[in-house]
Structures are given as structure tokens and as C-alpha cells.
Amino acid sequence: MDIRNQVESLFNVKRQKKLTQAGENYRKILQANPDLQAIEDEMLEASQEVALTGVYDEEKMDAISAKKDKLLKKLGLQGADKPKFDCNICEDRGYVDGKVCQCLKKELINAYFNLGENGGIIKDNNFANFDIEIFDDQAKDGSSPRANMEKIYELSRKYAANFENEEDSLFFYGPSGTGKTYLTGCIASEVRDRGFTVLYLTAIELMNFCRDRQFNSADNKDYMDQKDQMIKTCDLLIIDDLGTEQANNMNAGYLYDIINYRTSVGKKFIINSNLSLMDLSKRYADRIFSRITGNSKNIEFIGSNLRMKR
Ligand SMILES: [Zn+2]
Known part of the structure; x- marks a missing residue:
């Protein structure tokens, strides 16, 4: 494997780890907070409805989202439903709009x-x-x-x-x-x-x-x-x-x-x-x-x- 592939695959591994970790953490939070779980259920139901009917009710989706953010804030858990990436620009993908992100470029320079x-x-x-x-x-x-x-x-x-x-x-x-x-x-x-x-x-x-x-x-x-x-x-x-x-x-x-x-x-x-x-x-x-x-x-x-x- 050449250096570039090596660095890129390390990036992928890191990203996957963060996604998995964030998923596990959030599951625990949901278990401890039934109200939050109820909102997630509501969200899931709404998106299943979109899949079935093909109609996206933006107002409804936004309302559920807002409700969720409000509750997360109240619980002091803002952003707990999302992974914490090292790079906010590319979310640790290493690429943004098809171009190499600065964070990947930095790693490539260090590696090469x-x-x-x-x-x-x-x-x-x-x-x-x-x-x-x-x-x-x-x-x-x-x-x-x-x-x-x-x-x-x-x-x-x-x-x-x-x-x-x-x-x-x-x-x-x-x-x-x-x-x-x-x-x-x-x-x-x-x-x-x-x-x-x-x-x-x-x-x-x-x-x-x-x-x-x-x-x-x-x-x-x-x-x-x-x-x-x-x-x-x-x-x-x-x-x-x-x-x-x-x-x-x-x-x-x-x-x-x-x-x-x-x-x-x-x-x-x-x-x-x-x-x-x-x-x-x-x-x-x-x-x-x-x-x-x-x-x-x-x-x-x-x-x-x-x-x-x-
Ligand atoms: Zn980046």
C-alpha cells in the first residue's frame, strides 16, 4: 500500500470509530432519557412516512428537530447526538467538495x-x-x-x-x-x-x-x-x-x-x-x-x- 492510501485508510478508520463511539454514547443517553427516546421514535416514524409517501413535510420535520434540540439543551447534552470530529470542515472525511481537506494534507505531509x-x-x-x-x-x-x-x-x-x-x-x-x-x-x-x-x-x-x-x-x-x-x-x-x-x-x-x-x-x-x-x-x-x-x-x-x- 502506498503512503497516500495508508494515510487515507487511517482517516477512514478514525472516522468510523468516532461514528460508532458516538452512536453507542447516544444510545446510552436515550436509555436514560425516555422523553428523548420518544422524540427519536417520532422522528423515525416521520421519516418512514416520507419513505412511504414520498412527501417531505419540512415544517413537521423542523418542528421535531427543534423539540429535540430544546430537550438536549435542557439536559445539558447539546450535540450529544452527533460525533465529535477532529475537523469540522470535512468531518474527518479528508475531502471536501472532491478536494483534499487541509487536515488530510497536513497528515500527508507528515507521512511523506x-x-x-x-x-x-x-x-x-x-x-x-x-x-x-x-x-x-x-x-x-x-x-x-x-x-x-x-x-x-x-x-x-x-x-x-x-x-x-x-x-x-x-x-x-x-x-x-x-x-x-x-x-x-x-x-x-x-x-x-x-x-x-x-x-x-x-x-x-x-x-x-x-x-x-x-x-x-x-x-x-x-x-x-x-x-x-x-x-x-x-x-x-x-x-x-x-x-x-x-x-x-x-x-x-x-x-x-x-x-x-x-x-x-x-x-x-x-x-x-x-x-x-x-x-x-x-x-x-x-x-x-x-x-x-x-x-x-x-x-x-x-x-x-x-x-x-x-
Ligand atoms: Zn478536514
Whole structure:
């Protein structure tokens, strides 16, 4: 069974379980509440009548429904007659109007990229546990990494909260250990929690995939194409540590391909790099440099390496 079928069948199992569970729970409630059972009987009778006569009496049906809801409310059991699905959009079907629902897409990304249930490193970082105190208030050169970080933190929070309306991607650059990955993780987890699909890859992972795809056997093609599609179409793609991957034409071509595709369809990315803008422009062809910096808010991180200090 391929990964997609596996994930989809897990979805079906989960949904069936919820339906069964909800049915059992409701049966117990009915046993304990004869009044409610009487309304259910009335409902059943009415729908049998519809089946027999072919006439649907909307007014009557609505009246019974309303009576039932009123009683459930009185009993403090609102919604007890329905299953509680994880996703209210597709009711855990994984599809809505024939299209893949965000909830299924999220699971597919986790499965295809081996991220586990929580989507990999993203889960550890969030705005709530962000500690501004770890940033130097005053560096040797007179700058304040902390003040700089406060600004970036605010911008990042707003970006995550307003993700769907943001037009720009983000390019975070500056020395290593200055909080780029951490803050990116905060944005990613917030955007994910808000229901968007997020894929986090290091530049090296991305390029390993590019190589594997180039040299893979034909029977793996479907799998590789699925992954490629997810990289190109997830709501937010994060490429961490750009510049650490091998510099060669194949990698550069794939990077261009991804960024060009995503910007052309209005999909955003966050790219982190230890390279300065100057180094970036030297390392990558103009068309890549301009696609990255021209479609992004370019944000500089300053300060010394936090990991070294700890
Ligand atoms: Zn869904």
C-alpha cells in the first residue's frame, strides 16, 4: 500500500470509530432519557412516512428537530447526538467538495516527510515560550540585538496571525545562533495551529530530495512526484540554513524551480540563511537572488551566537 492510501485508510478508520463511539454514547443517553427516546421514535416514524409517501413535510420535520434540540439543551447534552470530529470542515472525511481537506494534507505531509504526528521540530517552538532576555541588550559594537529581536518578534507574530493576508515571504539572514530558526519555528507552529499546511526542510534535506528524485527508479516516480507537489504547494514552505547545501547546477535549478513556482501561484516561504545579502548575491544566480529577496521582507538578525554562550 502506498503512503497516500495508508494515510487515507487511517482517516477512514478514525472516522468510523468516532461514528460508532458516538452512536453507542447516544444510545446510552436515550436509555436514560425516555422523553428523548420518544422524540427519536417520532422522528423515525416521520421519516418512514416520507419513505412511504414520498412527501417531505419540512415544517413537521423542523418542528421535531427543534423539540429535540430544546430537550438536549435542557439536559445539558447539546450535540450529544452527533460525533465529535477532529475537523469540522470535512468531518474527518479528508475531502471536501472532491478536494483534499487541509487536515488530510497536513497528515500527508507528515507521512511523506517522516515528520511524525506533530510535524517535526516545529512543535517545540512557539511564541509563548519565547524568551527575549537571552538576547544581549548591548553588544560590543553598541548595537542592541535585543531591541532588534523585539522588532522581529512583533513582526513575526503579526505575520503568523495574519498569514493568509500577507503578500510577502520572509528572508531571515544573519550570523548563526541569533534566533532565526527559533523564530521561524514560532511562526510555523502558529500558522500550523491555525490550520495551514507547513513544511519545514533544511536546505540540505531539500537538495537530498532533489538528488534522490533525479536518480530514482521509475517505480518510485509517483512517490517522488507527490513529495515534489507538497514542497511546491504547501501553504508555507520553510527552507532552513540556505547556503549550507552543495553549490551545483542541479541544486540551483531545483531551488529556482521551487521558488519560482511558489511565487507564481502566490504561495509563501520563509528562508533562513547565515549568508549576508552580499554573500547570497555572490553565491546564487541573479534570477534566484531576485526571486528570494524581491518577494520577501528581508530581515537581518544581529548579535553573537547564543548557542555558544549557553
Ligand atoms: Zn478536514
